[in-house]
Amino acid sequence: MIPFHVAGRPATSSDFLTVRHPFDTSLVGETSQATAEQVEEAVAAAATAAGPAAALPAAERAGALDEISARIRRRGEEFAALITAENGKPLKWARAEVARAAGTFRWAAEEARRFSGELQRLDTDPAAAGRLALVRRMPRGPVLGIAPFNFPLNLVAHKVAPALAVGAPIIVKPAPATPLTALLLGEIMSRLDLPAGMFSVLPVPNERMAGLVADPRLPVVSFTGSGPVGARIRAAVPHKHVTLELGGNAAALIAGDWDDLDYAAQRIATFSNYQAGQSCVAVQRVFVHRARLGAFTPKLVAAVEALTVGDPRDEATDVGPVIDERAAERIEEWIAEAVTKGGRVLTGGTRRGTTVAPTVLTGVPADARVCAEEVFGPVLVLTPVDSDEAGLAAIDDSAFGLQAGVFTRRIDLAFEAHRRLHVGGVIVGDVPSFRADQMPYGGVKGSGSGREGVASAMADYTEPRVLVLTGVAL
Structure with missing residues (x-):
């Protein structure tokens, strides 16, 4: 005892x-x-x-x-x-x-x-x-x-x-x-x-x-x-x-100027799934400028599929189970709802016991729970946007406001995101999942x-x- x-x-x-x-x-x-x-x-x-x-x-x-x-x-x-x-x-x-x-x-x-x-x-x-x-x-x-x-x-x-x-x-x-x-x-x-x-x-x-x-x-x-x-x-x-x-439903934007798509795909794949998605700043929504969508999408899917899923005690495992079967069943239900609403599964979407396969969805409407609420599971939703401006607006269209990531090298866009986004932190050039333990960490709204x-x-x-x-x- x-x-x-x-x-x-x-x-x-x-x-x-x-x-x-x-x-x-x-x-x-x-x-x-x-x-x-x-x-x-x-x-x-x-x-x-x-x-x-x-x-x-x-x-x-x-x-x-x-x-x-x-x-x-x-x-x-x-x-x-x-x-x-x-x-x-x-x-x-x-x-x-x-x-x-x-x-x-x-x-x-x-x-x-x-x-x-x-x-x-x-x-x-x-x-x-x-x-x-x-x-x-x-x-x-x-x-x-x-x-x-x-x-x-x-x-x-x-x-x-x-x-x-x-x-x-x-x-x-x-x-x-x-x-x-x-x-x-x-x-x-x-x-x-x-x-x-x-x-x-x-x-x-x-x-x-x-x-x-x-x-x-x-x-x-x-x-x-x-x-x-x-x-x-x-x-x-x-x-x-x-x-x-x-918590939140953290979003990342791949801006039109961002050209290192391999890096962005690797970072997003890793930090959508690194605690089986059970992190308040795990990447959940990904908005991609249409100019980058065709090249980025297969890179992201490949990076997600390269993750090793299995027993968390194995040194090689990247993605383990969620906390219990009830949580896994809920995540599975949310994925199914997204598909029913018109979404398409690019990879994953399955469950075995408490382990949910890392999942990438696209074509999901904003009112589906995988977009509007916190999934707290290994699921991300990929959505094209017509401009960087539209991407920032999409990030902010949320009941939550913890952190956001903006992949850009434009200093003006970085400062615009910092000014406009109603979140506790904006991470430029990386995923919203970054946190240094000495920095102020928290959010607004929900x-x-x-x-x-x-x-x-x-x-x-x-x-x-x-x-x-x-x-x-x-």
């Missing part, structure tokens, strides 16, 4: 939770779900720890973050194997996630060291002569971090690392399908000299989360997951500081509110507090 962590201490319950491999349903491990009493213990401890945590010297916060980063690197293969086992992502991508998580904690250590505040002269007005303001950001209080299944280590890291960096206790609620990776991270953290109550990792059934979300002792809620759940959270606690990363990226999340977890000094000779 793998323990969870209540206020930094290992704990179990009789409410067992079994984790099975998405590819073949083999047993991965068994943990248990926190009882109501254990949840209360964790919340009370976080509330008690808020003061001591906020008072931690920067050196202690940064040192803890550096140590977590180092321990993740040392146990990298163990983490990668566990991510592949409970999540189903190919081992090569699990290793990449581990490396990113180690980097996220390292970056947070650096940010903790320079989290100093801002000086403002106030004698710009004669009435404020001799006054100086120091603006520092203070933790809002304990954080409730609710993590998804698709990046069970790095998206937990993006909640934990900023909290430790600013001195805020955090309670992590991992996804029910993938709790074990977060528990291994909890084991690492439990070996550090942190204030009691600084962190808890609690597997809690989704149906019992309403009370935890509403608890006034947790003034910050950071949620990554589905749009409907995020909307319910925001509506339930309008008085709290809520950050939401709710893609959520607030930003991840260590410094951005630190700002979300804190609020400004002003200290005015009087009688200072400036």
